[in-house]
Amino acid sequence: MSEKHKLLLFMIPFYLITLPLFLLIFSSLPLHQFSELSVLPPLPSQTQFPNFGPSSEGTICPPSGALTCDENQAVLKVYMYDLPPEFHFGLLKWKGNGNETWPTVNDPRHISPYLGGLFLQHGIEYWLTLDLLASNVPSVVRSCSAVRVGNSSEADIIFVPFFSSLSYNLYPRPLGKAKHALDQILQEKLVQYLFGQDLWKRHGGKDHLIVAHHPNSMAYSRKKLASAMFVLADFGRYRAKVANIEKDIIAPYKHVVRSIPNGQSAQFDQRSILAYFKGTIYRKDGGAIRQELYNLLKYEEDVHFTFGSYGKVGINKANAGMAISKFCLHIAGDTPASNRLFDAIATRCVPVIISDEIELPFEDVLDYSEFCVFVHASDAIKPGYLLNLLRGIEVDDWTKMWVRLQEIAPHFEYHYPSWPDDAVDMVWKAVSRKVPSLRLQLNRKNRYSRSQPTSSLSTTVSRIKHH
Ligand SMILES: *[C@@H]1O[C@H](CO)[C@@H](O)[C@H](O)[C@H]1NC(C)=O
Numbered sequence: 379m380s381e382k383h384k385l386l387l388f389m390i391p392f393y394l395i396t397l398p399l400f401l402l403i404f405s406s407l408p409l410h411q412f413s414e415l416s417v418l419p420p421l422p423s424q425t426q427f428p429n430f431g432p433s434s435e436g437t438i439c440p441p442s443g444a445l446t447c448d449e450n451q452a453v454l455k456v457y458m459y460d461l462p463p464e465f466h467f468g469l470l471k472w473k474g475n476g477n478e479t480w481p482t483v484n485d486p487r488h489i490s491p492y493l494g495g496l497f498l499q500h501g502i503e504y505w506l507t508l509d510l511l512a513s514n515v516p517s518v519v520r521s522c523s524a525v526r527v528g529n530s531s532e533a534d535i536i537f538v539p540f541f542s543s544l545s546y547n548l549y550p551r552p553l554g555k556a557k558h559a560l561d562q563i564l565q566e567k568l569v570q571y572l573f574g575q576d577l578w579k580r581h582g583g584k585d586h587l588i589v590a591h592h593p594n595s596m597a598y599s600r601k602k603l604a605s606a607m608f609v610l611a612d613f614g615r616y617r618a619k620v621a622n623i624e625k626d627i628i629a630p631y632k633h634v635v636r637s638i639p640n641g642q643s644a645q646f647d648q649r650s651i652l653a654y655f656k657g658t659i660y661r662k663d664g665g666a667i668r669q670e671l672y673n674l675l676k677y678e679e680d681v682h683f684t685f686g687s688y689g690k691v692g693i694n695k696a697n698a699g700m701a702i703s704k705f706c707l708h709i710a711g712d713t714p715a716s717n718r719l720f721d722a723i724a725t726r727c728v729p730v731i732i733s734d735e736i737e738l739p740f741e742d743v744l745d746y747s748e749f750c751v752f753v754h755a756s757d758a759i760k761p762g763y764l765l766n767l768l769r770g771i772e773v774d775d776w777t778k779m780w781v782r783l784q785e786i787a788p789h790f791e792y793h794y795p796s797w798p799d800d801a802v803d804m805v806w807k808a809v810s811r812k813v814p815s816l817r818l819q820l821n822r823k824n825r826y827s828r829s830q831p832t833s834s835l836s837t838t839v840s841r842i843k844h845h
C-alpha cells in the first residue's frame with residue numbers, strides 16, 4: 379500500500395466525523411450557500427441509501443429543520459405547467475382526490491414509486507418533478523438550487539412535466555385494436571397543449587425544459603418541440619438541429635447495479651479482473667465494435683467479457699463482477715451512452731470509454747479524464763492495443779482515478795428529497811448555466827421589436843433591389 383493510500387484510509391473516519399459538524403455549522407446559513415460552496419469538491423462519502431425514506435438517516439444530508447428555500451436565492455426559478463395527471467403521476471396509477479393535479483409530497487412514503495428494474499434508469503423526469511413539488515413544501519429538507527415559482531414572468535425556465543420515458547416504456551405500441559400507441563397520443567396532446575400556450579408562443583418554446591431521457595421517448599414530437607431545451611441521455615438518435623450540446627442537457631442514467639460504499643470499495647490488488655464487460659451485442663451502427671472487441675478479448679484470462687442482458691440475477695452478478703474489476707468497459711451500443719458507465723461509477727470500477735460519439739453529463743464542471751480512460755474505437759480494435767494500455771496503468775495512477783471516482787460518485791445518485799450536488803441538483807445547476815446564453819439569445823431577438831415587422835421590411839428591401 380502506498381503512503382498516499384494509507385493517508386486516504388486514515389482520512390475517511392475523519393471525514394465521517396467532521397462532515398456532520400460542518401453541516402451543523404452551515405445549517406444556520408441559507409442552504410444555497412452550502413450548495414454553492416460544495417460544487418466541487420463533492421461530498422466525500424457515499425453509502426447506499428434508499429431512494430425513499432427520511433434522508434436524515436444519511437450523514438451527508440443536510441440536517442432536518444425548518445430550512446425553507448428562499449426563491450430569491452435559488453440558482454434557478456422554475457415555472458411548471460399544471461399538466462393533467464395523465465401526463466405524469468397518472469402514468470404511475472396515481473389518482474388524486476377530485477381535481478388534484480399533483481400528489482402531496484411531504485411524506486416520501488406516500489408518493490407513488492416509479493417503476494423499478496430497468497425502467498428506473500430513465501426516471502429523471504420523476505426525480506425532477508418531485509423536486510420541484512417539494513420546493514414548495516417547507517417541511518421537506520432538500521437542496522435548494524431550483525425553486526418552483528407560481529408566476530411565470532419570474533421564472534428562468536418553464537418546465538414541462540411529461541413523464542416521456544415512462545410513457546414510451548409503458549405504451550410504445552397500440553393496445554388492442556387502437557390505431558395509435560398511447561405514447562403517441564400523449565405526445566400529440568402535449569404538442570397541441572404547448573402550442574396553445576402564450577408562454578410557449580412568447581419565445582417559440584426556447585425557454586421550455588422537456589425531459590426525454592429514453593432515447594426513443596418523444597419520437598413523435600421531438601422535431602416539433604425542438605426549440606426547447608431537452609434533458610437527454612445522449613444525442614445518438616437525434617438530428618443535430620433537433621438536439622445539440624449548445625442548447626440541451628445530458629443527464630446520467632440512474633445506475634442499475636447497487637452502489638458500493640466508498641469504505642467497502644476494493645483496492646487495486648483486491649480486484650482480480652482486469653477488465654469487465656457485460657452487455658448485449660449490437661451489430662448495427664456504432665455497436666459492431668462490441669463484437670470485434672469480444673473476438674479480441676475472449677481468450678484473455680483476466681478479462682470478463684460476456685453477452686447477455688441484465689436480468690435480476692444478471693444485475694447481482696454484474697454488481698459482484700464490476701466490484702472486483704480494475705476497469706469496466708463502456709462500449710458504444712445502439713446508442714453512444716448506456717447505464718454501464720454509471721454502473722461502473724457506482725461500483726468504483728474505473729470506466730474505459732470506447733464510444734467516440736458519447737456526450738457526458740456535467741462535463742462543463744467535471745473533468746472525466748481524472749477518473750476515466752478514453753480510447754478511440756479505431757485504436758481499441760487494434761490487436762493488443764487495449765490490453766497493453768490497461769496493463770500499463772500502474773497502481774498509483776489507477777488509485778488516483780479510483781479516489782476521484784469515490785469523490786464524484788455522489789453526483790450520479792438520484793434522491794428524493796434531493797441532496798446538495800446529487801444528480802437532481804446537478805441537473806438543475808446545469809440548466810442554470812444555460813440560462814445566461816438563452817437570455818442573450820432572447821434579448822437579441824427583441825432588439826427591433828419596436829421597429830417595423832421583419833416581413834414588411836424585407837418586402838421593402840426586395841422592392842428597392844428590384845428597382
Ligand atoms: C372540480 O372542479 C370543478 C370546476 O372547477 C368544480 O365544479 C368541482 O366541484 C371540482 N370537484 C372537486 C371534487 O373538487
Ligand SMILES: *[C@@H]1O[C@H](CO)[C@@H](O)[C@H](O)[C@H]1NC(C)=O
Nearest residue numbers: 457527528529530531532533
Ligand atoms: C408576476 O411577476 C411580474 C414580474 O415580476 C409582475 O409584474 C406581475 O405583477 C406578477 N404577477 C402576479 C399575478 O403576481
